[in-house]
Amino acid sequence: MKVLNNQLLLGVLLFVSVLGYVESCTHKDVVVPAPASTSVPIVRGTHIHKPGLMTKGDTTLWKLDKVHSNAMWSTNYMGAAGLLTGRFNMFGVHDVTSAKMTTYTYSTATTSAAQPLLDSSWYFDESHPENTYFNGYVQINTSNTGEPGRDTGCNITTLGTVKFINGIHNLTEVNLAKIKTTKVEFDPTSADYIVSFTLTWKGNNGIALVKPLVGKLKYITQGTVGAGTATAYGVFGLQFQFQFNCRDFGIASTSISDKIDIQCNMNFNNK
Amino acid sequence: MNNLFTYIDKLELIAFFSAFPLFYFFLIAFYSKPLVMKFKWLKATPEIISIVYATISLLYVGMKLNQWYEQILIGPIQYDIFSYIFILKFWSIFGLIFFFKSLRSKPMLALAHSSIYFIILLIDFFQYYHHQYDIEAFHNEMRLYFIGLLAYLIISFVFFFATYMRFKFVR
Numbered sequence: 001m002k003v004l005n006n007q008l009l010l011g012v013l014l015f016v017s018v019l020g021y022v023e024s025c026t027h028k029d030v031v032v033p034a035p036a037s038t039s040v041p042i043v044r045g046t047h048i049h050k051p052g053l054m055t056k057g058d059t060t061l062w063k064l065d066k067v068h069s070n071a072m073w074s075t076n077y078m079g080a081a082g083l084l085t086g087r088f089n090m091f092g093v094h095d096v097t098s099a100k101m102t103t104y105t106y107s108t109a110t111t112s113a114a115q116p117l118l119d120s121s122w123y124f125d126e127s128h129p130e131n132t133y134f135n136g137y138v139q140i141n142t143s144n145t146g147e148p149g150r151d152t153g154c155n156i157t158t159l160g161t162v163k164f165i166n167g168i169h170n171l172t173e174v175n176l177a178k179i180k181t182t183k184v185e186f187d188p189t190s191a192d193y194i195v196s197f198t199l200t201w202k203g204n205n206g207i208a209l210v211k212p213l214v215g216k217l218k219y220i221t222q223g224t225v226g227a228g229t230a231t232a233y234g235v236f237g238l239q240f241q242f243q244f245n246c247r248d249f250g251i252a253s254t255s256i257s258d259k260i261d262i263q264c265n266m267n268f269n270n271k
Numbered sequence: 272m273n274n275l276f277t278y279i280d281k282l283e284l285i286a287f288f289s290a291f292p293l294f295y296f297f298l299i300a301f302y303s304k305p306l307v308m309k310f311k312w313l314k315a316t317p318e319i320i321s322i323v324y325a326t327i328s329l330l331y332v333g334m335k336l337n338q339w340y341e342q343i344l345i346g347p348i349q350y351d352i353f354s355y356i357f358i359l360k361f362w363s364i365f366g367l368i369f370f371f372k373s374l375r376s377k378p379m380l381a382l383a384h385s386s387i388y389f390i391i392l393l394i395d396f397f398q399y400y401h402h403q404y405d406i407e408a409f410h411n412e413m414r415l416y417f418i419g420l421l422a423y424l425i426i427s428f429v430f431f432f433a434t435y436m437r438f439k440f441v442r
Binding site for chain 1: 296393409410
């Protein structure tokens, strides 16, 4: 009987002990979920912008706001010192084919010159970069560094172009540098886009060189100006940056570095 | 447990003493006259149980003395003599009395001495069951409880082996 009592007590103690051990299980052997990604979260929208025929008043069509846009260049002065910068006064977003590479006149009576060609050679699809493309051009002789002596003097010969004539858009081969996208894809490290394109420019070479390059495109998301008013309209921006070696285009001047940085800030609206 | 060191002290007491009742009943349940008749050296089982308990108490006291010595080198030690952990630590010292021959043959007294530590574990188990005790803390206690049981079994094996060898060669 005493043995039975002892064995009973042993059974009870054993049961309580095992129960306690089982209950204290923290389930730490449960497979943990996969760790969250350490990459930067990139959020992209679904905006689509197209120019169509840029019909005034059609809010579904987007127009280049040339007055509030710019195409700028910068390079190291003497290849080593601070930046030498300038902008191109005349530029556009059009695929200037050979047939269109000529001169165009514009009225000098207006404060800003009318564009020679419709700025409609572009399309932007925020979530499908394979649909995005753009073509652009600058008139080389409209380079503006703020120093007329340079802009109408040494720059003209250095860059292999001709002097600017007021009232004339010179889109001839000697004065035209143009870009044409070949591929646009997502930048995996940011919300921007990687753009493969060609830069076509004669420079000081005998014939125009078509140079493949890669640049970065940033989309400044669509916003509304004057929201809530009768005159509200949409705006968005595209910022395109790239660099190229000017020596490829026969630019021999040692006053500037080999590397030229280009930044194009294009603003669009749907007025 | 509003103090980490108090919690650690409690874990130490549970590790050293709370598994003794299970160990006691594990041996006593199978300790019977027919078995002793067959294996005469098993007659010393009640004494071995007491000696194992006293050995565990000795190990605990030794550990505490070592900790106390290290602490006293740093600075004066403050004790809350009215806290239950301090009382339990003081109570554990009495486990050494089971080395004495007169008490060695009374393992029931050792069981009574250790029961307080097992009751603490039971209280924590019921508190955990009523969601008043953290699972991690209870898991620690149960793990130490079974490690303590393992220690009891290992030390008892050593004493049983010594008894067997003594019986075989000295008899």
